[in-house]
Amino acid sequence: QVTLEESGGGLVQFGGSLRLSCVVSGSLFIIDDMDWYRQTLGDQRELVASISSGGSTSYADSVKGRFTISRDNAKNTAYLQMDSLKPEDTAVYYCHAAGRRETFIRTPFNAWGQGTQVTVSS
Numbered sequence: 001q002v003t004l005e006e007s008g009g010g011l012v013q014f015g016g017s018l019r020l021s022c023v024v025s026g027s028l029f030i031i032d033d034m035d036w037y038r039q040t041l042g043d044q045r046e047l048v049a050s051i052s053s054g055g056s057t058s059y060a061d062s063v064k065g066r067f068t069i070s071r072d073n074a075k076n077t078a079y080l081q082m083d084s085l086k087p088e089d090t091a092v093y094y095c096h097a098a099g100r101r102e103t104f105i106r107t108p109f110n111a112w113g114q115g116t117q118v119t120v121s122s
Contacts, residue, residue: 002026002111006095009116016120017083022095022113024076028102029109034071034078035098038091038118045094049080062088085120092117 008020024031032053039045049069050058057069068081078095095113100106 002029002097002099002101002109004095004097004111004113006093006113006116009093009118011119011121012085013121014086016085017081018085018118020080020082020093020095020116020118022078022080022097024078024097024111029099030102030106031073031076031097031099033098034069035096036069036078036080037094037096038089039094039115040091046091048093051078082118085118087120087122090119 003025004022006020006022008018010018012018033050035050036048037045038048046060048060048063049067051069051071059067066082066084069078071078082089092115094115097111100108
């Protein structure tokens, strides 16, 4: 089984920084794209940033210039560096990975972490 675990969330003041980490564990898998989503209670989950296996990135307009997504393929880990944080960034942040099982049949998968809370005070 492929599992994801986020860490690095917490309480930070306006303008502060946090770095989230997402570690993918398991065996016999290949990760293609990795993404960070966020969700506020009562709202739908929002795509924040994406990174491909080759390192191509994309960002939501609301975080461009402030957030940076990266990954270490050797460690099966993705990161989200969040700078100049604003109260509207407050949410539960979820890591998502899309990949394939390293089996006879390359079964695709989509895996989600449990989420980590980010709270930005005003």
